[in-house]
Amino acid sequence: MSAPTVVVMASDPSFEVGAQSLKVPEISINPIASDLSDNDSVLRDDTDSMTSESDSDRDTTERHIKQDTCKESTTPISSMVQPTEPQQEDQEVAYDGKRPPAPKTIAEISEDIMGVLARYRLAHQNDINKPWAARSMFRDQVERFVTRQEPVRLTLPAFPFKSPNKTTKVLGTLPDKGEEVALSHLQGLCSAIKDVYGHGADVYIVSDGLMYNDILGISDAEAWRYGQALAKMANDCGCRNIKFLRLPMLLGEDTDGPTTEEEYLKDVHHFRDSIIERYLPPGFDVETHIKKDSDSTLTYRGYIKFLETDLAERPADAEPKSKSQLKRTYEEIAKKMIVRGKAFAASIAQNIPEYVRLSIHASTETTKLSMSLLPQLGRAFTPWHSSLVRAVDGSITMSHARDVPALTHELIFDKDGHPSYFRERSPLFSWPGMDVEFNYIYPTGIIITPRDPSSKYSLRNVQMQKVRALSEACSPVILRNFTDTTDAHIFESKAHDAGTVAPWTFGIRQAVKDAGSDSPKASTVTSNEAMPMHYDGMFFTKKELDPATGEEKLVSKVPRFQYFTSITSCPDPDKDGLTLFASSQLFLQHLPSPYTLQELQSLTWDCKHSSNWSNHMTNLPLITPHPSTKKPCLRWHEPWYKWQTKFATNEIRINDGEEGKQHYKDLIREMLYDRRVCLYFGFRQGDILVADNISMLHTRTAFPKGTGRELWRIHFN
Numbered sequence: 001m002s003a004p005t006v007v008v009m010a011s012d013p014s015f016e017v018g019a020q021s022l023k024v025p026e027i028s029i030n031p032i033a034s035d036l037s038d039n040d041s042v043l044r045d046d047t048d049s050m051t052s053e054s055d056s057d058r059d060t061t062e063r064h065i066k067q068d069t070c071k072e073s074t075t076p077i078s079s080m081v082q083p084t085e086p087q088q089e090d091q092e093v094a095y096d097g098k099r100p101p102a103p104k105t106i107a108e109i110s111e112d113i114m115g116v117l118a119r120y121r122l123a124h125q126n127d128i129n130k131p132w133a134a135r136s137m138f139r140d141q142v143e144r145f146v147t148r149q150e151p152v153r154l155t156l157p158a159f160p161f162k163s164p165n166k167t168t169k170v171l172g173t174l175p176d177k178g179e180e181v182a183l184s185h186l187q188g189l190c191s192a193i194k195d196v197y198g199h200g201a202d203v204y205i206v207s208d209g210l211m212y213n214d215i216l217g218i219s220d221a222e223a224w225r226y227g228q229a230l231a232k233m234a235n236d237c238g239c240r241n242i243k244f245l246r247l248p249m250l251l252g253e254d255t256d257g258p259t260t261e262e263e264y265l266k267d268v269h270h271f272r273d274s275i276i277e278r279y280l281p282p283g284f285d286v287e288t289h290i291k292k293d294s295d296s297t298l299t300y301r302g303y304i305k306f307l308e309t310d311l312a313e314r315p316a317d318a319e320p321k322s323k324s325q326l327k328r329t330y331e332e333i334a335k336k337m338i339v340r341g342k343a344f345a346a347s348i349a350q351n352i353p354e355y356v357r358l359s360i361h362a363s364t365e366t367t368k369l370s371m372s373l374l375p376q377l378g379r380a381f382t383p384w385h386s387s388l389v390r391a392v393d394g395s396i397t398m399s400h401a402r403d404v405p406a407l408t409h410e411l412i413f414d415k416d417g418h419p420s421y422f423r424e425r426s427p428l429f430s431w432p433g434m435d436v437e438f439n440y441i442y443p444t445g446i447i448i449t450p451r452d453p454s455s456k457y458s459l460r461n462v463q464m465q466k467v468r469a470l471s472e473a474c475s476p477v478i479l480r481n482f483t484d485t486t487d488a489h490i491f492e493s494k495a496h497d498a499g500t501v502a503p504w505t506f507g508i509r510q511a512v513k514d515a516g517s518d519s520p521k522a523s524t525v526t527s528n529e530a531m532p533m534h535y536d537g538m539f540f541t542k543k544e545l546d547p548a549t550g551e552e553k554l555v556s557k558v559p560r561f562q563y564f565t566s567i568t569s570c571p572d573p574d575k576d577g578l579t580l581f582a583s584s585q586l587f588l589q590h591l592p593s594p595y596t597l598q599e600l601q602s603l604t605w606d607c608k609h610s611s612n613w614s615n616h617m618t619n620l621p622l623i624t625p626h627p628s629t630k631k632p633c634l635r636w637h638e639p640w641y642k643w644q645t646k647f648a649t650n651e652i653r654i655n656d657g658e659e660g661k662q663h664y665k666d667l668i669r670e671m672l673y674d675r676r677v678c679l680y681f682g683f684r685q686g687d688i689l690v691a692d693n694i695s696m697l698h699t700r701t702a703f704p705k706g707t708g709r710e711l712w713r714i715h716f717n
Contacts, residue, residue: 097641097649110143112196113152117142119592119674120189122362122370122380134366141356145199152193152201155245155348156186156358158373159230160209161223163306163385164216167313168402171387173222174229176414177421178383181396182373183230183239184442188675189371190241195673204355205230206245206348210268211275211340215333216310220268224261238574247271250347251278276339279346286335289342295363296338302361303334306385309400374398375443375590375676388421392428393585394440394474428466428473444583444679446470447478458484459491459688464498471561471690472628476581476681479688485565486686491712495563498690499716502559504540511567513710514703524647528709530702532638532650533582533672536562536693536715538607538617554617559715560627562691562698566683567710570703573682577703584633584695586677595667597623597632603664604655607637611648619655622664626694633695638672639665672697683711 104112117138145152159179163169170176186203194200207230209223227244234242246259248267251274290300307330321329348357359368360382372380374388374396381398389397389404404422414420423429429438435451450457459482471477484490492509495501501508515526524531537558544555570576588597603622623632639652654661671677683689691698693715703709 098643100641100643106143106146109146109197110139113142113146113193113201114139115670116189116192116196117356117369119192119590119676120371121365122372132365138356138369141354144354146197149199151199151241152197153204153352153355154189154201154358155204155206155352155355156360157206157208157344157348158360158382159205159207159227160211160384161213161218161226163310164218165310165313169309169385169387169400171401171411171419171421174226174418175233176383176388176419177390177412178374178386178388178398179230180233180237181375181388181442182383183234183237183242185374185676187237187239187241188442191680192675195675200241202241202243203358204243204245204352206250208341208344210247210272211344212337214272215336215340220265221261224264224268228261245352247275250275250351252351272340275347276343278343279350280339280343281346284339284342286339286342290335290338295361295366295368296342298363299341299361300334300338303337304330307333310385375586377589390421390423390440392424392426392470392473394444394446395585428470431463431466433461440474441679443586443676444474444581445476445478445681446474447480449480450482453481456483458482459487459494460484462494464494467690468498468561471692472626472695475583475696476679476689476691478681480684480686482686482688485688486567488712491565492714495714495716498563499561502537502557502715502717504715508714510713511710512564512713513708514705516705518646520647522647524645527647528577528703528705528707529645529647531700532640533580533669533697533699534637535635535697538637539609541617556617559693560717561715562689562693563714563716564683564687564689564691565712566685566687566689567712568708569683569685569687570707570709573684575682576701576707577682577709578701579681579683579689580673580678580699580701581681581691582634582672582678582697582699584697585631587634587671587674588632590674590676591671600634600664601632603661605636606653606655608651608653609648610650622654624694626692629695631695634668634672634697636668636672636697638669638699683709 114135118132142152159175159182162173162175166172186205190201190203207223207227209218209227210220213220213223231244234244248271251271253271290296308326311330311333348355357368359370360373361370363370373382374380376396376398378397383398386398387401387404389399389409391397399422401422408425409422410425412420412423423438434457435455436448436457437451439447439449441447459479462479462482467477467479479485488509495508504510510525512525514528515522517526535558538556540557541554542557543552545551546553591597591600601621601623604619605622607617607620609616620635622635624635625631626633637650637652640650642649652665654664656662681689
C-alpha cells in the first residue's frame with residue numbers, strides 16, 4: 001500500500017516550476033531510485049541464495065537496497081503495475097509524512113519495473129485486466145538483474161532496413177524522423193526504469209536486416225548502411241541506453257573494435273548461413289509450425305500483409321503475375337522469413353537467455369513482450385515500413401508516403417538534405433526575415449533555432465503571437481541560439497507583445513534562483529530544492545460570488561502562459577535543475593484502461609496547505625476545458641511530503657463521494673512523470689521558453705547549491 005499523500009508548496013504564492021523530488025540535497029529521502037554504486041549501496045539478504053528462493057520465501061524474506069541518505073539522491077517515481085485499490089483512510093491518517101518511505105525490497109523494486117514494462121506493452125491499452133500468461137517469467141528475469149544490482153537488459157530484434165518500396169511507402173534508404181522518435185521512445189523506457197531502479201536498463205537492438213534482406217531484394221550494403229546510420233542517430237540523439245548487437249556476436253565471432261563495410265560484407269553470407277545451420281531445429285517444418293504456433297501465425301499473417309505493399313513496385317521488365325500468383329509468391333517469401341526468423345530467435349535465446357525479450361509483433365506474450373515502437377495515433381506502423389507525419393500539435397501518425405496529401409502537408413528535410421518526415425502546413429511556421437528550423441522534441445515541445453548557426457536573429461524581432469499560438473498547440477516552445485535573450489528590457493517588452501502581462505505583488509518579472517535561505521518561511525521557488533508538479537497561479541486568488549449559491553468563494557487567477565529566459569544554467573543542464581513539462585493531451589492519450597476521461601471529469605479535489613494563508617482550496621475540478629482549444633486539461637498540484645522539503649507542505653485529497661478514490665493520486669503521479677507524457681528539459685544559457693500554463697503541468701528537479709542557476713519568469717494572458 002502506498003504512503004499517504006502530503007504535499008509541499010512554496011509559501012510565496014508566486015512559485016515557479018515545482019517537481020517530483022528527483023534530487024533533494026541535505027534531506028533524507030527514499031533511497032531506492034537514485035544512482036546506486038558500490039560505495040553508497042549494499043544489498044542486504046538474510047538467506048544464502050537469492051536466486052533460488054521461492055515465491056513464498058520472497059514474500060517473507062526481508063531484502064532491501066540501502067544507501068547513505070545523507071547524500072544527494074533521487075526519489076522514486078513509483079510504478080503502477082495494476083490499477084491501485086482504494087487506500088484505507090485510517091492508514092492514510094496514521095502516516096504523518098515526516099519520514100521517507102521504507103526502503104523497498106528486491107521483490108518490490110522488481111514489481112515497479114514490471115509496472116513500467118506493462119505501460120509500454122502493445123496490448124496494454126486493451127488487455128491490462130486480462131491475465132498476462134508469462135508475467136512471472138519476465139518478473140523472474142527482472143529480479144535476477146535487481147538482485148545482482150545490474151542494469152536490466154532487454155533485447156529487441158528490429159530495425160532491419162527501409163522497405164523495398166521507396167516509391168509509395170518510405171522516404172529513402174536511411175533512417176529518418178520515424179526511427180529517431182522510435183529510438184527516443186526506447187530511451188524513454190530505459191529512463192522510466194531508472195526512475196524506479198537506480199541501475200536503470202539498457203535495450204540491445206539486434207538488427208535482423210541481414211537475415212532477410214536478400215529475400216526482399218535489398219542489398220547487403222544497403223542493410224549495413226542503414227544499421228550504421230541508425231547507431232549514429234542513437235548516439236547523436238543522446239540515447240545512451242540503446243546498444244547494438246551484430247550477427248557475429250550471436251556466433252561468438254565478433255572481434256574487438258569497429259568493422260569496416262568491406263570486411264563485414266565479405267563475411268555476411270557466412271554469418272547468415274551459419275545462424276540458420278546452427279540454430280534452426282532439425283527437421284523444422286514451417287507449414288506445421290505456422291499452424292500450431294500462435295505467435296508464428298500472427299507473424300506470418302503480418303509478413304504477408306506488408307509484402308503486398310513492400311513488393312508492389314516491381315521492375316518494369318518483370319513478368320506480369322496474376323493476383324493468385326502474387327499471393328503464392330508472398331506466402332512463399334513469408335515462409336522463408338519464418339524459417340530464418342526461427343533460427344534468429346533461437347540464436348538470441350541461446351546466447352543471451354537472461355535478457356528480457358521484446359518484440360515489435362503482436363504475440364501471445366508467452367516468450368516475448370510485445371511493444372509499440374512509436375507513440376502514434378491510428379493504425380500502428382513501424383518506421384521502416386512507413387513515413388512519420390506530424391500535426392501542428394505534435395501528434396504523430398504513421399502513413400505510407402503516397403497517402404500524405406501535399407495540399408495539407410509539406411515534406412521536411414534533415415540537416416544533410418535527406419527527406420525526414422511530413423509536417424502539417426501552417427502559417428505558424430512562416431517567420432519572415434528569419435530562416436529557422438522547427439524541431440519537434442520527444443515527447444512534447446518544439447525547439448526553434450536559426451538554420452545557419454552563424455545567423456544573429458534578435459529576440460526583439462521574433463513574432464511572439466506565433467510563439468504563443470505554437471505553445472498552445474505543442475508546449476513548451478523553446479527559442480535557442482537567438483540574441484538579446486538576457487536583455488531585461490527586450491525580454492519584458494516581448495512579454496507585452498505576446499499578451500497581457502499578469503503582474504504579481506513583486507512586479508512582472510521574477511528571478512528564479514537559489515537565495516540560499518533555509519528559513520521555513522522562505523519560498524521553495526527561491527531555493528535549490530525540487531518542487532511538486534503543479535500549475536502556476538493556483539494560490540494567487542481572489543474572492544468572488546458564486547452565481548449558483550450567492551456565497552463568496554475563493555477563485556484562482558491562473559495566468560495563461562509562462563515565459564522564461566535562462567540567465568545562467570547548471571554546469572550539467574541535462575542532469576541538475578531540470579524543468580519537467582507534462583502534457584494533458586499525452587496524459588489522456590496514454591491513460592491506461594480501465595480509467596477513462598469521463599471518469600476523471602467527474603472528480604474534484606481539495607488542497608490543504610501548511611503555510612500561513614488562511615484559506616484552503618476546495619472542490620477543484622480535476623479536468624477543465626482549455627479556454628482556446630476546448631481540449632480537456634488536467635488541473636493538479638502533486639502531493640508532497642514533509643520529508644521532502646524544509647518549507648511549506650500540502651495535503652491533497654480526492655473528494656470521495658460514496659467510495660474511496662484516493663488511489664487516483666497514485667495514477668495521476670505515475671502518468672504525469674511517464675516518459676511518454678513528460679518532457680525532462682534542461683535549460684541552456686540564453687534559452688527562451690514559452691509554455692501553456694493551462695494544458696501543461698510543470699515541475700523542477702533539485703540542483704546543487706552554488707551552481708548559479710537563474711531563470712527570469714513572466715506570466716501573461
